[in-house]
Amino acid sequence: MSIILTEEARMVRETALGFFNERSPITELRRLRDTQDPDGFSRALWRQMAELGWTGFLVPEEYGGSAFGIAGLAQVMEAAGRTLTASPLLSTALLGASLVAAAGTEDQKAAILPALVAGEHILALALEEGSRHAPDRIALKAETDGTGYRLTGRKTFVLDGHVADTLIVAGNTGNGTTLFLVPGGTPGVTRARLTLVDSRNAANVAFDGVRIEADSVLGPVGGGAAILEAALDFARAGLAAEMLGSASEAFERTVQYLKDRKQFGVAIGSFQALKHRAAQMFCEVEVTRSAVMAATAALDQGGNDAAALVSLAKAKANQTFFRCGNEGVQMHGGIGMTDEHEIGFFTKRARAAIATFGDTGFHQDRYARLMGY
Amino acid sequence: MSDLAAFRAETRAWLEANCPPAMRTWMPEDEQVAGGRKAVWKRPEQKVWLDRMAGKGWTAPTWPKKYGGGGLSNEQALILDEEMQDLGCRPPLRGMGLSMLGPVLLEYGTEEQRMTHLPPIIKGEIRWCQGYSEPEAGSDLASLRTRAVLQGDHFLVNGHKIWTSNAHHSDWIFCLVRTDPTVKKHDGISFLLIDMSDPGVRPRPIRLISGASVFCETFIENVRVPAANLVGELNKGWTIAKRLLEHERKGIGGIGARQAAKFETPVEDRAKHYVGEVGGRIADPALRAKVAGYNMDYQAFQLTRRRAAEEAEAGQPPGPLSAMFKYYATELNKRRYETILDAEGFQGLGWEGEGFTDDEIRLTREWLRAKANTIEGGTSEVQLNIIAKRVLGLPD
Numbered sequence: 188m189s190i191i192l193t194e195e196a197r198m199v200r201e202t203a204l205g206f207f208n209e210r211s212p213i214t215e216l217r218r219l220r221d222t223q224d225p226d227g228f229s230r231a232l233w234r235q236m237a238e239l240g241w242t243g244f245l246v247p248e249e250y251g252g253s254a255f256g257i258a259g260l261a262q263v264m265e266a267a268g269r270t271l272t273a274s275p276l277l278s279t280a281l282l283g284a285s286l287v288a289a290a291g292t293e294d295q296k297a298a299i300l301p302a303l304v305a306g307e308h309i310l311a312l313a314l315e316e317g318s319r320h321a322p323d324r325i326a327l328k329a330e331t332d333g334t335g336y337r338l339t340g341r342k343t344f345v346l347d348g349h350v351a352d353t354l355i356v357a358g359n360t361g362n363g364t365t366l367f368l369v370p371g372g373t374p375g376v377t378r379a380r381l382t383l384v385d386s387r388n389a390a391n392v393a394f395d396g397v398r399i400e401a402d403s404v405l406g407p408v409g410g411g412a413a414i415l416e417a418a419l420d421f422a423r424a425g426l427a428a429e430m431l432g433s434a435s436e437a438f439e440r441t442v443q444y445l446k447d448r449k450q451f452g453v454a455i456g457s458f459q460a461l462k463h464r465a466a467q468m469f470c471e472v473e474v475t476r477s478a479v480m481a482a483t484a485a486l487d488q489g490g491n492d493a494a495a496l497v498s499l500a501k502a503k504a505n506q507t508f509f510r511c512g513n514e515g516v517q518m519h520g521g522i523g524m525t526d527e528h529e530i531g532f533f534t535k536r537a538r539a540a541i542a543t544f545g546d547t548g549f550h551q552d553r554y555a556r557l558m559g560y
Numbered sequence: 561m562s563d564l565a566a567f568r569a570e571t572r573a574w575l576e577a578n579c580p581p582a583m584r585t586w587m588p589e590d591e592q593v594a595g596g597r598k599a600v601w602k603r604p605e606q607k608v609w610l611d612r613m614a615g616k617g618w619t620a621p622t623w624p625k626k627y628g629g630g631g632l633s634n635e636q637a638l639i640l641d642e643e644m645q646d647l648g649c650r651p652p653l654r655g656m657g658l659s660m661l662g663p664v665l666l667e668y669g670t671e672e673q674r675m676t677h678l679p680p681i682i683k684g685e686i687r688w689c690q691g692y693s694e695p696e697a698g699s700d701l702a703s704l705r706t707r708a709v710l711q712g713d714h715f716l717v718n719g720h721k722i723w724t725s726n727a728h729h730s731d732w733i734f735c736l737v738r739t740d741p742t743v744k745k746h747d748g749i750s751f752l753l754i755d756m757s758d759p760g761v762r763p764r765p766i767r768l769i770s771g772a773s774v775f776c777e778t779f780i781e782n783v784r785v786p787a788a789n790l791v792g793e794l795n796k797g798w799t800i801a802k803r804l805l806e807h808e809r810k811g812i813g814g815i816g817a818r819q820a821a822k823f824e825t826p827v828e829d830r831a832k833h834y835v836g837e838v839g840g841r842i843a844d845p846a847l848r849a850k851v852a853g854y855n856m857d858y859q860a861f862q863l864t865r866r867r868a869a870e871e872a873e874a875g876q877p878p879g880p881l882s883a884m885f886k887y888y889a890t891e892l893n894k895r896r897y898e899t900i901l902d903a904e905g906f907q908g909l910g911w912e913g914e915g916f917t918d919d920e921i922r923l924t925r926e927w928l929r930a931k932a933n934t935i936e937g938g939t940s941e942v943q944l945n946i947i948a949k950r951v952l953g954l955p956d
Binding site: 189558 | 828831840852853857860861866871881887888941956
C-alpha cells in the first residue's frame with residue numbers, strides 16, 4: 188500500500204490551495220463572525236465547491252458523485268484548514284455523504300445524494316449528548332409508535348445543526364443504536380444555534396416526541412453503531428487533514444514572524460529558545476502529515492489497520508494543532524493577543540477541533556484497544 | 561514478472577538457501593559483527609554468513625562492483641533490505657567503514673584510495689573508527705586541535721581524540737586534523753586516514769554509565785602518515801566532515817528500523833507482564849496511556865520514513881524530512897527505554913547477579929546506552945539548530 192498522493196490527488200490539492208486562498212481567506216471567517224451571519228457559512232462559496240466536484244468525492248457515480256475518495260477530499264480539507272474556512276465539508280461532504288451512501292436505501296440515496304452533490308442539501312449528524320465525544324452512549328429515546336417511531340431527547344454540539352436540511356439522528360431503540368433521517372423542520376424539533384469560540388457552526392437540538400415514519404430509518408434497526416463507527420472514521424480522518432492544514436499555516440506564519448520581528452536589534456528567530464521550539468514544531472507537523480496520509484490511504488484501500496491509523500492521525504493532529512496554535516500566540520507576543528491579528532483564530536479553532544470526534548485521550552485509548560492492550 | 565519482482569524472488573531464494581538459521585535469530589548487542597583483524601567470532605555461523613554476503617557484495621549492496629560491492633540500484637537494495645527483515649536475517653556486517661567512510665571515499669576519494677580501502681571494508685577484513693571529537697571540541701567540532709604538519713611525503717600528527725567508538729577493536733582511524741592553525745577554524749581542517757598499527761596511536765577505553773566501554777580516548781603521538789592518505793584537498797576537510805556526519809546521522813536515525821524489530825518484545829507486552837491485565841488491557845491506565853503515546857509516535861515516525869522513501873522512489877525532489885530523522889529517532893529510542901523501565905518497576909533496577917533475568921539486566925544496560933543516542937553524531941540541540949537554519953531558514 189502506498190501512502191503518497193496520486194497525480195490526481197496532487198492536482199486537487201493545487202486547485203484547492205488556490206481556491207481557498209483567493210476566495211476564502213481568514214477575513215471571510217471574520218466577516219461571518221462580525222456580521223453574525225445567519226448561516227454561519229457562505230452558500231455561494233459552498234456552491235462553487237460543489238461545482239468543483241468536492242461534495243461528491245464520497246458519493247458513488249450513479250448519484251452524481253465521483254467516488255474519488257477520502258485521500259482526495261483530505262486535500263480539500265487541508266486547504267480549507269489553512270484559511271480556517273467555515274463550510275459544511277465535514278458535516279455534509281464527509282459525514283452525511285458517507286453515512287447515506289453506506290447505509291441508505293435506494294430511495295433515500297436518490298432523494299438526498301444528488302442534491303447533496305449539487306450543494307443544495309445540508310446534512311448534520313445529531314450524535315453527542317454529553318460533554319465529550321461518546322458515540323457508544325446514546326440515550327435519546329426512539330420508541331416504536333404504530334408504523335413509525337417517536338424520538339425524545341436532546342443532542343448537543345450538532346455541527347451545522349441549525350442550517351441542516353436533514354438531521355441524521357442517533358437514537359436508542361433498546362436493541363442498540365438506530366439512525367434516523369429527520370427533516371430539519373419536522374414538528375417537535377427545536378434547534379438552538381450555539382456561538383462557539385471558533386466562530387463555526389454547532390447547535391443544540393431538542394426532540395420532543397418527534398413522530399417519524401419507518402422509512403426514515405437509515406440502515407438496520409439496532410445496527411447503527413457499526414455504520415456510525417465507519418462513517419466517523421472518515422470524518423475523523425478528514426478533520427485531521429483540516430487540522431493539519433490549520434497547524435501548518437499557524438506554524439508557517441509563526442516562523443515568518445520570527446524572521447520579521449526584531450528585538451535587541453536582531454530577528455527574534457535568531458534566539459535558540461525560539462529556534463528549537465520551531466524546529467520541534469516542524470517535526471511534529473511532518474509526522475502528523477504522514478499519519479494523516481496513511482490513514483486516508485488505508486480508508487480508501489480498505490486496509491484492516493484503517494481504524495487504528497485514523498485514531499493515530501486524529502490524536503497526532505490534536506497534539507500538533509494544539510501546540511502550533513498555542514506557540515503561535517506565545518511567539519507573536521502581545522500582538523498575538525489581539526483580535527485584529529489572525530494568529531489567535533488558530534488557537535481558538537484548535538480547541539474546538541480537538542473536542543470534535545474524539546480528543547487525544549479518546550484516540551489514545553481507542554488505539555490501545557484496537558492494538559490489543 | 562517485472563525485473564524488480566524477479567529480483568525479489570531470486571533474492572529471497574538466495575537468502576533462504578544461504579542465511580544460516582542461527583543468523584535468523586534475535587541478535588544481542590554483543591553479537592554484532594564489525595570485522596577487522598581483531599574480530600572475535602562468538603559463533604562460527606557469523607563468519608559463514610559474512611563471507612557469503614561479502615562474496616555477493618551485499619555487505620555494501622549499492623557500492624560499485626569493481627570495488628567488490630553489490631552494484632545494486634536503490635530499489636534493489638531496498639528489496640534486499642525488506643527480504644532480509646522479513647526473514648529476520650541479521651546484518652552480516654556493520655561498522656563505520658560501511659556506514660560512513662565508504663560513502664565518503666566514493667564521493668571524495670582518489671581511485672587509488674578506493675581500490676585500497678573499499679574491498680577490505682566490504683569483506684570485513686579491516687575495521688574503521690572515527691577520530692572526530694576532542695576533549696575541547698564536542699558540539700563545536702570545528703575547534704579541533706589535533707595537529708598534522710606536512711613534511712615532504714608525510715604528515716606528522718599529534719593530538720588527542722575522544723569518544724572514538726571501538727577504537728580498541730579497530731585497525732584504522734579516519735581523522736579530522738588541523739593542517740592550518742592561522743586561518744578561520746573551518747578553513748584549516750583536513751581529512752586523514754591513519755593506520756592504527758603505528759605504536760604512536762594508543763586507544764584507551766572509557767568506562768560508561770552502562771558499565772560497558774564502547775568509547776575510547778585515543779592519543780596520537782608523533783605518528784607519520786603518508787601524504788597519500790589525505791582525502792580530498794588539503795584544508796578542505798570540513799566539507800567532507802559534514803558529509804560524513806550526514807551519513808552518520810542517517811545510520812543513527814535508522815535506530816528502530818533494525819533487524820531486532822522482528823524479535824523484540826513489544827513494549828505493551830512487557831507492560832502487561834509487570835502490571836497485569838484487566839480484560840486484556842494493561843491494568844494501570846496511566847501506564848497504558850504512556851505506552852500508547854509512545855507506540856503512536858513511533859508509528860507516526862515509521863510512516864514518515866516510509867513517506868520519504870516513497871517520495872524518493874517516485875522521483876519527487878528530496879524534501880526536508882531527512883533533517884529530522886536523527887533527532888526524532890533518537891529521542892523516541894530513549895523514550896522507549898524509559899517506558900519499559902516504568903513498566904518494570906523494581907525489576908528494572910538490577911545491575912547484575914541474582915534477582916533479575918538476563919533480559920532485565922540487558923534492558924537496564926541498554927536504557928543507559930540509549931542516552932548516548934541524543935549526544936553522539938551531533939546532539940539533539942545541534943540537530944534542532946540544523947533544522948532551524950537549513951529547513952526553516954531562521955537567522956544565526
